[in-house]
Amino acid sequence: xxxxxxxxxxxxQIRLTLNGEEVDVxxxxxxxxxxxxREDLGxxxxxxxxxxxxxxxxxxxxxxxxxxxxxxxxxxCDTKNVLTVExxxxxxxxxxxxxxxxxxxxxxxxxxTPAILVTAKALLDRNxxxxxxxxxxxxxxxxxxxxxxxxxxxxxxxxxxxxxxQRKQQ
Amino acid sequence: MTEPNGNRDGLxxxxxxxxxxxxxxxxxxxxxxxxxxxxxxxxHCKLLRSPHPHAxxxxxxASRALAHPGVYLVLTGKDVPIAYGILPVSQDEQAxxxxxxxxxxxxxxxxxxxxELIAFEAMDLVHVEYEILxxxxxxxxxxxxxxxxxxxxxxAGNIHKRVALAFGDVQQGFAEADEIFEDVFFxxxxxxLPLEQHAAVAVKDPDGKLTLWSSTQTPHYLHRALxxxxxxxxxxxxxxxxxxxxxxxxxxxxxNHEIVVAKAALILDRPVKICLTREEVFYxxxxxxxxxxxxxxxxxxxxxxxxxxxxxxxxxxxYGSYGVASTFYTGAxxxxxxxxxxxxxxxxxxxxxxxxxxxKRGHGTPQPRFxxxxxxxxxxxxxxxxxxxxxxxxxxxxxxxxxNFLRLGTVHLTECIRRVVQVSGxxxxxxxxxxxxxxxxxxxxxxxxxxxxxxxxxxxxxGVQLKLDRGGGVTxxxxxxxxxxxxxDVLAGIVAEVLGIEVFDIRVYTGDTDLGPVDLGSYSSRxxxxxGNAAIQAAERAKALLAEAASERxxxxxxxxxxxxxxxxxxxxxxxxxxxxxxxCLAEARFGTIGTVGSYTPPKSPALYKxxxxxxxxxxxxxxxxxxxxVDPVTGWITVPKVWIxxxxxxxxNPTLARGQVEGSVYMGLGEALMEEQEFxxxxxxxxxxxxxxxxxxxxxxxxxxxxxxxIVTEFIEEPDPRGPFGAKEVGQGPLLPIxxxxxxxxxxxxxxxxxxxxxTPEKIVKALAEKRAGRARHFGPAAFPQVAWPEALRxxxxxxxxxxNAVNQVSRRSSSGAATKQVLHP
Numbered sequence: 001x002x003x004x005x006x007x008x009x010x011x012x013q014i015r016l017t018l019n020g021e022e023v024d025v026x027x028x029x030x031x032x033x034x035x036x037x038r039e040d041l042g043x044x045x046x047x048x049x050x051x052x053x054x055x056x057x058x059x060x061x062x063x064x065x066x067x068x069x070x071x072x073x074x075x076x077c078d079t080k081n082v083l084t085v086e087x088x089x090x091x092x093x094x095x096x097x098x099x100x101x102x103x104x105x106x107x108x109x110x111x112x113t114p115a116i117l118v119t120a121k122a123l124l125d126r127n128x129x130x131x132x133x134x135x136x137x138x139x140x141x142x143x144x145x146x147x148x149x150x151x152x153x154x155x156x157x158x159x160x161x162x163x164x165x166q167r168k169q170q
Numbered sequence: 171m172t173e174p175n176g177n178r179d180g181l182x183x184x185x186x187x188x189x190x191x192x193x194x195x196x197x198x199x200x201x202x203x204x205x206x207x208x209x210x211x212x213x214h215c216k217l218l219r220s221p222h223p224h225a226x227x228x229x230x231x232a233s234r235a236l237a238h239p240g241v242y243l244v245l246t247g248k249d250v251p252i253a254y255g256i257l258p259v260s261q262d263e264q265a266x267x268x269x270x271x272x273x274x275x276x277x278x279x280x281x282x283x284x285x286e287l288i289a290f291e292a293m294d295l296v297h298v299e300y301e302i303l304x305x306x307x308x309x310x311x312x313x314x315x316x317x318x319x320x321x322x323x324x325x326a327g328n329i330h331k332r333v334a335l336a337f338g339d340v341q342q343g344f345a346e347a348d349e350i351f352e353d354v355f356f357x358x359x360x361x362x363l364p365l366e367q368h369a370a371v372a373v374k375d376p377d378g379k380l381t382l383w384s385s386t387q388t389p390h391y392l393h394r395a396l397x398x399x400x401x402x403x404x405x406x407x408x409x410x411x412x413x414x415x416x417x418x419x420x421x422x423x424x425x426n427h428e429i430v431v432a433k434a435a436l437i438l439d440r441p442v443k444i445c446l447t448r449e450e451v452f453y454x455x456x457x458x459x460x461x462x463x464x465x466x467x468x469x470x471x472x473x474x475x476x477x478x479x480x481x482x483x484x485x486x487x488x489y490g491s492y493g494v495a496s497t498f499y500t501g502a503x504x505x506x507x508x509x510x511x512x513x514x515x516x517x518x519x520x521x522x523x524x525x526x527x528x529x530k531r532g533h534g535t536p537q538p539r540f541x542x543x544x545x546x547x548x549x550x551x552x553x554x555x556x557x558x559x560x561x562x563x564x565x566x567x568x569x570x571x572x573x574n575f576l577r578l579g580t581v582h583l584t585e586c587i588r589r590v591v592q593v594s595g596x597x598x599x600x601x602x603x604x605x606x607x608x609x610x611x612x613x614x615x616x617x618x619x620x621x622x623x624x625x626x627x628x629x630x631x632x633g634v635q636l637k638l639d640r641g642g643g644v645t646x647x648x649x650x651x652x653x654x655x656x657x658x659d660v661l662a663g664i665v666a667e668v669l670g671i672e673v674f675d676i677r678v679y680t681g682d683t684d685l686g687p688v689d690l691g692s693y694s695s696r697x698x699x700x701x702g703n704a705a706i707q708a709a710e711r712a713k714a715l716l717a718e719a720a721s722e723r724x725x726x727x728x729x730x731x732x733x734x735x736x737x738x739x740x741x742x743x744x745x746x747x748x749x750x751x752x753x754x755c756l757a758e759a760r761f762g763t764i765g766t767v768g769s770y771t772p773p774k775s776p777a778l779y780k781x782x783x784x785x786x787x788x789x790x791x792x793x794x795x796x797x798x799x800x801v802d803p804v805t806g807w808i809t810v811p812k813v814w815i816x817x818x819x820x821x822x823x824n825p826t827l828a829r830g831q832v833e834g835s836v837y838m839g840l841g842e843a844l845m846e847e848q849e850f851x852x853x854x855x856x857x858x859x860x861x862x863x864x865x866x867x868x869x870x871x872x873x874x875x876x877x878x879x880x881x882i883v884t885e886f887i888e889e890p891d892p893r894g895p896f897g898a899k900e901v902g903q904g905p906l907l908p909i910x911x912x913x914x915x916x917x918x919x920x921x922x923x924x925x926x927x928x929x930x931t932p933e934k935i936v937k938a939l940a941e942k943r944a945g946r947a948r949h950f951g952p953a954a955f956p957q958v959a960w961p962e963a964l965r966x967x968x969x970x971x972x973x974x975x976n977a978v979n980q981v982s983r984r985s986s987s988g989a990a991t992k993q994v995l996h997p
Contacts, residue, residue: 030287044206045199047415049365050448054868057365085199094197102193105826108834109654110196111365111415117197140876143868145365145416146654148837149876151830 010040014078018043019087025074033077034058034069037084045085045114049143056142059115060084066119066141085114088121096162097121097155106155108146115142120156128167129160182734183667184896187826190659191673192413192652204369204385204412209441212371213242215431216289216444218279218296219453220271223523223861224320225300227269227278235281235295240288242438244296245280250433252399256391256423256528258625260330260490262321265399265429271300272320272488273523274862275453280430282442305523305861307850309462309483310956312520320488320521326959330486330519331497333781334981336963337505337573338512338971343477347468349552353545354464356927356952357537357910359485360846361457362530363873366415368454369445370428372435380436381408384428387417387651388691391624393683395424396432407432411681414692417653418838419529422693423456423491452866456528457848459496459519460485461537464955465545473553473560477512480504480538481955484519484527491528493519495784499534502785504542505572506615507583507792508564511968513573516960523861524850529693531838532903535616536910540928543612543911547918556600557611557915558591561794565613573968575777575975579789579899580891582818583613586794589885594796594814601919606801610915613794614907618893618900619696621772621786630769632700633687634708636665638764642736642751644669644676644712649689650701651681655902656827657697661705663823664895668709669716670733671750687767695900698823699788700770702895707768715764719756720748773893778975779966789891791899792818795836795908798880799916803939806932808917810840813909814883820891820899831901832884837874839909845872845929926951 010026017023018041027040034051037043037060046069049055053071060069061083088095097120100106107113116139123130123138130138135156136149144152179185195201232244247268255261267278279296283289306312306320306328316327324330344350370384380402386392389411397404414421427444434442446454466479482500486493501515532539550557565583572578590611591597599609623631635647646665650657662676679685689701713733721728724747726740739747748756758764775786795815801808813836822828848871849864865871890897910928918924923938926949938950962981967973 038206039208042208043199044202044208047203047366048205049367049415050868052448052867052869054448055365085197089198094194098197101197103189103826105190105830107193107196108656108827108830109364109366109414109416110192110201111203111654113196114199136876136879143363143365143873143875145363145418145838145873146834147830148833148835148882149879150833150882151826152876 012075014074016077016079017081019083027074029075031074032070033060033072033074036074037069043084043086047111047114057112057115059119059142061118061122064122064125066122083118085117088117095121096159096166100155100158100162104155104158105151106147112142112144116144116152124160124163128163132157181667181896183663183673184823185821185825188673188824190656190824190827191662191678192658201413203366203415204371204383205445207371207383209371209373212441212443213282213284213438214286214289215280215282215434215442216286216293217277217427217430218281218293220267220274220276220278222271222300222302222858223274223305224303225271226303227267227271228299228301230279231297232279235292238288238292238295240284241281241292242284243282243434245430245433246278250399250429252401254395254399254424255490256492256624257490257494259494262323262490263426265426273525274860275450275525276488277426280434282434282438307522307861309485309520309522312522313956313958320523324521328521330490330521331494332518332961333497334516334960334963335501335574335781336514336965338968340477340479340512340514343512344468347476348471350466350468351545351549352464352466353541353548353926354462354952354955355541355544357461357540358928359458359460359527359848360530360842361452361455361848361871362418362420363868363871364414364416364418364420367446367448367451368421368425368427369443370431371441371443372431373441374435374439379406379408380432381410382428382432383410383412385414385421386411386428387414387421387653387693389651389681389683390649390688390690392424392428396429399429400432400436408684411651414651414653417692418531419533419693420454420456422529422691425454448868449866452863453525455487455525455848456491458530459527459534459537461500462952462955463538463541465541467545467549469549469553471553473549473555473563475508475510475564478504478510479514482517482538483956483958484517485522486519487522487524487526489526491526493527496527496529496534498781498784500538502574503535503615504538505574506576506578506790507566507613508561509566510573511970514963518958531835532616532906533694536842536907539614539907540911543908544914544926547610547915558587558596561587561613571776571969574785575775575782575969576785577776579893580820580889581792582887582889583792583794585887586792586816586818587613589816589887590794590796590814593883593885596796603919606803606920608916608918608920609796609798610912610919611794611796612908612911612915613792614904615790615792616900616904616907617694617787618699618789618791619772619787620694621775621788622783623690630771631696632689632704633767633769634661634701634704635687635767636708636712636765638712638754640751640755640758642671642675642749642754644671646676646678646705647686648680648701649683649686650697651692653692655692655831656824657692657701659827660698660702660823664702664705665709668706669713669750671736695903698898698900699894702898703770704768706895708766711766711768712764715757715761716753719760720753723748723756776975779964779977781964782975789893789899791901791904793905793908795912797909797912797916799913799920801917801920801935803921806935806939808844808930808932808935810880810913812881815905816885816887817901817905818887818899819901820894821888821897822886823896823898828886828901829884832905833882835903835906836882836909837879839906841873843910843913843928843930847929922948924949924951
């Protein structure tokens with residue numbers, strides 16, 4: 001068997017909106033969105049636990065919807081809008097979800113946290129007052145081996161209240 | 171250490187729920203895990219692993235791989251031949267196998283290339299010739315098959331370790347019993363499944379030294395292993411434990427991939443990274459040992475235990491790992507919860523051609539605890555005593571020395587039982603719920619840190635160094651390793667409390683062998699107590715210097731000075747005060763640069779007999795849990811709607827984190843109780859008939875999701891233990907232990923069948939229910955415990971028989987091993 005090496009030539013190029021900012025990126029065509037985010041765009045906040053779509057640690061929002069970035073080819077993301085954990089906060093402040101996760105013990109080792117945070121944001125964007133079961137359902141695609149999930153549920157619920165309060169004030 | 175405006179003991183930080191010091195990094199994705207490290211010119215490493223469970227390596231030809239464009243280096247066993255292993259008594263691993271592979275996944279070659287993908291491609295170009303050897307798949311096979319041996323060392327044939335200890339005459343105990351219970355249980359193996367795959371990056375520093383970043387729980391032990399295998403002075407090696415994306419014991423061994431990238435970086439003089447695939451993480455394993463066990467317990471009619479005889483048969487997998495300690499652990503902590511006047515323990519660990527088992531949360535103790543607590547449920551039923559009441563009658567009390575010479579610290583087991591009975595409504599539920607619904611109760615105890623280090627030495631187990639800055643900042647250095655449990659936060663909280671400053675004023679540098687004093691690592695629930703006590707000592711010493719200098723300035727006696735709210739003030743005249751930074755400057759002017767150290771060494775154990783090194787701890791935590799289950803009598807499907815758990819923690823230093831440890835333990839316990847299995851199967855004969863991992867993937871290795879989690883009511887029993895920092899005991903592992911037996915006991919309450927093994931699956935329940943309907947044993951579990959040629963027991967009279975902790979007989983370690991002895995003595 002004589003293999004021809006796949007060279008890492010950055011022959012593919014796309015333009016996408018990453019965390020609200022338009023970026024151009026060149027990469028080898030076989031790369032997944034996860035790999036391009038971490039290796040070519042320096043956004044290591046998004047994690048991986050299997051690269052097979054099983055653990056959910058690599059979730060990002062693609063045009064507002066949670067996707068597993070290990071199963072998305074970066075080439076598919078031209079002109080798309082990608083949100084990662086790095087883009088959750090605004091104006092130097094944490095997103096209410098981030099604050100609540102930090103305060104309420106929802107992040108232990110922190111490895112699944114970026115994925116669960118963006119997934120929870122997608123939930124709250126379409127349903128500002130979810131029930132606990134809806135929260136359970138929404139984040140069930142990402143495994144957490146540390147917390148037992150309960151402090152995550154509570155943190156999402158606390159963020160719901162805080163966001164509602166912020167809306168009232170505006 | 172008492173300050174105004176605090177909690178019940180005048181503490182401002184300790185005991186108050188608080189955002190952990192590293193929380194912001196975690197919620198913004200800025201925590202830098204090992205695989206997040208990218209360095210200029212960094213090469214990537216892949217390991218070629220054995221497809222065979224047991225084979226001799228005849229020949230390795232890597233020439234084609236080396237010629238592959240982009241490949242920098244191929245390493246094989248002869249490049250890193252020195253054996254290593256976490257325990258001095260089992261140095262049986264090589265970074266790359268030299269002449270033998272012992273399980274599917276054992277690495278034989280390392281390819282280092284410009285891109286990970288190139289290294290991956292080149293794996294196919296390495297030609298390895300194997301001579302297939304017979305495979306051993308279970309302890310029973312290992313006992314029956316002394317040849318060929320998986321290792322050329324061990325107690326006999328394929329037996330790695332056999333131990334026998336007798337604390338008093340257990341036959342006498344059985345003779346005094348009104349009832350004798352004998353049960354065989356099986357506890358299936360499981361794996362840690364940390365979300366982060368193991369990763370490491372090595373670099374030859376500009377000055378020629380070596381730095382290795384790795385997702386390790388034990389940087390100090392890794393440091394020693396690297397020095398040994400690379401034949402370099404430890405002083406020229408720096409190990410940095412990156413924050414672990416979950417550990418649970420699975421990152422506690424020095425690993426082959428860590429040694430390989432270090433070697434490659436030294437040769438290539440460029441950074442080399444490896445990140446394991448999920449499949450490879452399953453091959454690293456070091457998870458829960460599968461254990462078959464026999465519990466024989468004699469009791470009086472009132473429930474008093476007269477004697478216990480425990481035998482364990484342990485599936486060790488292909489290497490030693492922590493296995494010798496694990497073997498002792500399957501027996502050591504059985505005595506810590508209930509008074510056992512006579513105790514005999516025999517344990518046997520065998521090698522098998524599977525990924526090596528090691529320490530997983532609870533290390534060797536969840537398995538016997540399962541048997542012990544399920545058997546107690548059976549005893550309670552037979553004696554017609556409520557299971558909670560039975561445990562209350564026989565619970566151990568504080569400051570006891572057990573039959574096997576473990577000195578218990580504070581013991582609040584009875585409070586745990588009473589609390590959990592109360593909050594769960596136990597008395598209204600037990601045996602009173604409708605068919606298909608039930609509750610079960612179980613208890614446990616766990617170490618607050620192993621009393622002895624992995625390698626014999628008299629030095630401290632943990633050290634903390636503090637540097638005080640003129641601006642009032644305090645920098646803390648400690649070898650402790652942050653694996654998600656919150657050890658950085660514990661250290662910062664403690665120092666802030668003692669010095670009366672804010673947690674945010676403290677910078678924490680941990681897990682770096684160059685920067686911090688040694689801490690032995692994040693295992694055995696040792697960090698809070700040991701590093702915490704070291705931190706208190708360092709902070710108290712700094713405080714003494716500051717008080718001395720401040721007393722002069724304030725013209726107040728230093729005994730009267732208090733530290734709080736960022737100030738040093740006179741408690742008799744609070745208006746007389748200076749700021750903390752002022753106090754630091756005064757102290758520096760007086761004494762020179764302000765830096766202090768603290769260290770902690772556990773107390774000497776009264777267990778002086780050989781083998782008594784496993785089990786001692788400064789103090790033990792206690793837990794009691796009630797689990798409710800719903801069981802579908804047709805499908806056997808089990809759901810757990812609610813768990814109540816009380817934990818004797820001494821003091822919760824940061825209650826938010828402590829609660830997280832309990833809930834995480836309950837979660838992991840439910841996974842083991844209901845679904846998690848490290849399972850193997852043989853390929854069909856027409857294929858290789860090899861023994862392979864049944865499902866080395868997260869999809870097929872089932873673990874609980876957010877949809878499976880019950881509500882948990884967590885109750886802390888907070889009676890400070892003087893041995894712990896601010897009275898704290900462990901919380902990271904103990905609360906896992908009662909969950910599995912509580913589930914089994916609840917299933918019995920729900921549908922009247924005993925499942926004497928974990929995981930407790932619907933299939934097993936359905937089978938047991940069919941037996942019950944057919945009028946046979948209402949039971950599913952192992953039928954018998956096999957014959958093991960036990961060595962003569964080391965006899966240690968318990969304290970109440972005048973024992974002094976020493977054995978009264980001498981036993982040759984390899985006596986009575988029959989025909990196999992010769993092979994052991996002359997390998």
